[in-house]
Amino acid sequence: MQLTSKQHIASALAIASCSLIGQQAYAADPQLTQDDWKVDAAIMYYGEQDRVQAAEAIGNVQKAFGDTSLLDMKIVVDSLTGASASGAVAQAESQTFTRPSGKGEYTINAGDTPLDDTFHDTRVQLSANWQEVLNQDWTTNVGVYASKEFDYLSMGVNAGLERSLNKNNTTLSLSAAFTNDIVDPVGGRPMAMSQMVFRDNYESDADYQAAFDQTRLSGDDTKQTSDIMFGVTQILNRNWLMQANYGLSSVSGYMTDPYKILSEVDLNGQTQAYRYENRPDSRLKHSVFVMTKGALDSGVVDFSYRYSTDDWDIQSHTLETHYRYNLSPTMYAQLHLRYYQQQAAEFYQPFLLSGEDLPEYASADYRIGDMTAYTVGVKFGQRLSNGHEMSYRLEYYQQNPDNNGTVLPGQLQQYDLFPSVKAIVAQVSYSF
Amino acid sequence: MTTVCYRPLVKIAVTFAIASGLLGCSSLGVQPWEKDQFARADMALNSEKLDLALDDHIYFSKEGTSGGRSLAGGGCGCN
Numbered sequence A: 001m002q003l004t005s006k007q008h009i010a011s012a013l014a015i016a017s018c019s020l021i022g023q024q025a026y027a028a029d030p031q032l033t034q035d036d037w038k039v040d041a042a043i044m045y046y047g048e049q050d051r052v053q054a055a056e057a058i059g060n061v062q063k064a065f066g067d068t069s070l071l072d073m074k075i076v077v078d079s080l081t082g083a084s085a086s087g088a089v090a091q092a093e094s095q096t097f098t099r100p101s102g103k104g105e106y107t108i109n110a111g112d113t114p115l116d117d118t119f120h121d122t123r124v125q126l127s128a129n130w131q132e133v134l135n136q137d138w139t140t141n142v143g144v145y146a147s148k149e150f151d152y153l154s155m156g157v158n159a160g161l162e163r164s165l166n167k168n169n170t171t172l173s174l175s176a177a178f179t180n181d182i183v184d185p186v187g188g189r190p191m192a193m194s195q196m197v198f199r200d201n202y203e204s205d206a207d208y209q210a211a212f213d214q215t216r217l218s219g220d221d222t223k224q225t226s227d228i229m230f231g232v233t234q235i236l237n238r239n240w241l242m243q244a245n246y247g248l249s250s251v252s253g254y255m256t257d258p259y260k261i262l263s264e265v266d267l268n269g270q271t272q273a274y275r276y277e278n279r280p281d282s283r284l285k286h287s288v289f290v291m292t293k294g295a296l297d298s299g300v301v302d303f304s305y306r307y308s309t310d311d312w313d314i315q316s317h318t319l320e321t322h323y324r325y326n327l328s329p330t331m332y333a334q335l336h337l338r339y340y341q342q343q344a345a346e347f348y349q350p351f352l353l354s355g356e357d358l359p360e361y362a363s364a365d366y367r368i369g370d371m372t373a374y375t376v377g378v379k380f381g382q383r384l385s386n387g388h389e390m391s392y393r394l395e396y397y398q399q400n401p402d403n404n405g406t407v408l409p410g411q412l413q414q415y416d417l418f419p420s421v422k423a424i425v426a427q428v429s430y431s432f
Numbered sequence B: 001m002t003t004v005c006y007r008p009l010v011k012i013a014v015t016f017a018i019a020s021g022l023l024g025c026s027s028l029g030v031q032p033w034e035k036d037q038f039a040r041a042d043m044a045l046n047s048e049k050l051d052l053a054l055d056d057h058i059y060f061s062k063e064g065t066s067g068g069r070s071l072a073g074g075g076c077g078c079n
Helices: A006-024 A205-214 A410-414 B002-027 B049-062
Strands: A037-048 A053-065 A069-081 A095-098 A105-108 A120-133 A138-149 A152-165 A170-183 A221-235 A240-253 A261-265 A271-276 A282-296 A299-310 A315-328 A331-343 A371-383 A389-401 A421-431
Touching: A037 B049, A053 B049, A069 B049, A138 A170, A389 B049, A421 B049
Parallel strands: none
Antiparallel strands: A037 A053, A037 A421, A053 A069, A069 A120, A095 A105, A120 A138, A138 A152, A152 A170, A170 A221, A221 A240, A240 A282, A261 A271, A282 A299, A299 A315, A315 A331, A331 A371, A371 A389, A389 A421
């Protein structure tokens, strides 16, 4: 077509420039210019009231090679200290527990929820991902992952394929990952449902150590996780897009928490013994995630819902939203709300009853019990004069565990066996 | 008898509804020059990937289910 007037030239240029923007605009694509570096870094503090305290530093570097290749590398270092619920129930008298290592004891005051303060750990995680745009329609990526802490090593590989269609309004994605974990707990792996032993019940250290060793399995154990996820991202109109994912995850191997125990109580609710928990060695999980995200004149908003279910009978519903309001061209404020509701695993029970047969699987870990949780967070971000971006985030997270319908015998009715966990998250991020 | 007469119509209607639903997906979306809003950095799905990674780690450690937005993975022996 021959352009014959200024008007034609203007409209052709407008269309051409907009379509260039459109090509770059694909929502799932990283916004990188050619041969450019992008660095994101953050430090975060996570603190629970009277329980776990964690500090985490994270750094992410992206390097584009031409306009078809992208290398993404991430390092995470975190340090954990403080106490976490052991699974035992509160009692009218003080309680003494053998530490997981078998060396030493700790005592919990009468009426208090037993918290094990043994945990001090540092974790380092490294991951790298290579993304390659094969042509206008196909993009692929491969990645590796490793995470190491004192008693745990996780190594994994992942790969994904994306197909754009419908004028880049629709993207189909298929991704898969395989992870192999090695668990080597302090003090060894407890034998399933074995009874905790105490130094005071033995005449010598050697006798006690021999009895402790009887409750332990030698060597480490492994866990394998295979994940597959299918996703669709769809641009709906000029302002809104939506994403839907279905995920299938198959886990096999050691999934017991070696540091969790159950109280064995009599009909008066008085503890007779403590036993180490045991969980099944296979788990098949399904998840469905849907999200919509919209560009507003003054900001951005997203809403998401996740449904998760598995063959341990844990089901969960998660609702989440982020709303960002641009205070000025260089500053924004953001609100984050999240609600989570979970149904207990079939083998979850807050305690064992003495005199009854021991179940094959049992755990009193509140994290796989009935629970609701919510998060309320605010974030403030600012683009600096040098083009770098700084942001501050503060969140409040509260978990409210519930009784799964277990009748509480005797003295247990006097105590809060399902106490709330309250945590603060504070984070500072810097991007350039 | 009336039911018999309507049955093919119902089948056609259902087939049409499913087909138009599928075709509907391909009619969703915008022209390339209408994607200016999606060019905004804050509209990228991974625009806050560090926050999302840190949140995933917290919830993975504290709750019974994980993943959904991305692969759940194995990860850590977090307490």
